[in-house]
Amino acid sequence: MDKELYKGVFVFAEQREGVIQNVAFELIGKARELADSIGEKVTAILCGYKMGEMPKELIAAGADVVLVVDDEKLEHYLTEPYAQAVTHIIQECKPEIVLLGATTIGRDLGPRLSSRLRTGLTADCTSLEIGEDRNLMMTRPAFGGNLMATIVSKAHRPQMSTVRPGVMRRRVADNSRQGTVENVTVPFDTSKFRVRLVKKVHEEKNMVDITEAHILVSGGRGVGSQDGFSKLTDLAGQIHAEVSSSRAMVDAGLIGHERQVGQTGKTVRPDIYMAIGISGAIQHLAGMEESDFIIAINKDKFAPIFQVADLGVVGDLHKIVPILTAKLRASMQDK
Secondary structure: OOHHHOOOEEEEOOEEOOEEOHHHHHHHHHHHHHHHHHOOOEEEEEEEOOOOOHHHHHHHHOOOEEEEEEOHHHOOOOHHHHHHHHHHHHHHHOOOEEEEEOOHHHHHHHHHHHHHHOOOEEEEEOEEEEOOOOOEEEEEEEOOOOEEEEEOOOOOOOEEEEEOOOOOOOOOOOOOOOOEEEEOOOOOOHHHOOOOOOOOOOOOOOOOOOOOOOEEEEEOHHHOOHHHHHHHHHHHHHOOOEEEEOHHHHHOOOOOHHHEEOOOOEOOOOOEEEEEOOOOOHHHHOOOOOOOEEEEEEOOOOOHHHHOOOEEEEOOHHHHHHHHHHHHHHHHHHO
């Protein structure tokens, strides 16, 4: 393989129902950093139907070029049409690096692309850096999160990785940036379209996605029961926060997986993260240690969570949380 033929950093810009997902903007920000370090351009791949002003949003986020595949076959995500479209672009353009979000779509699409392109794919990366030899250093948790492994694809191109939402920081949009938008026509092989969308059903959700929340009140094994989570919910209501949890509480059936923070859950970066009854295992820290301000409440003063906390309270959460909630409620009533 002639590595010299492969140029540029490409990002699959995931959109759903006409809205570009935050992870796409986060990846373009990281791609901008990587591309600048090797003197290359950032290209966004945008697939869908009737996408309007979305290419301009990607350019403002840091893309130099936006390759648009606007086709009715891509109105809704289906594996085969999207895999054909993105594979065609990569084969034609030969990017050096390809990044995707580790979302339900990215986790479905990424392996299909790596198989068709006969290259590797490093999943759930937490760090991406360019090495001295220009190879992409892709770091991810390994062995149950007990260590971090850096993976390099020396012999194959493109170098591909998926990154979970919230891991990379989104750049501030610059609407004055100039870029190129190119329409791409894909020669679809419709004989391979074996799956069709019959119906879409939207689930009604009243809760904010925890990756979008500014304040999170998160409970761990120490919370113990549904009654314990009710105390956390009362506290969250006083500070306009969302409730999340560690894996132990999800496994216990006390809260849904969509509320889980950690290596096997979601990565979050709230302004304030309250870790209540959470010991601070490395698997959980991987999902929240980049929070701006971390408050920990735990009766074990040696709990690892205190090593990353900005403010720590040693004590019984079942006594502390109700008192804190009552104080907050009283202060709000005084106002």
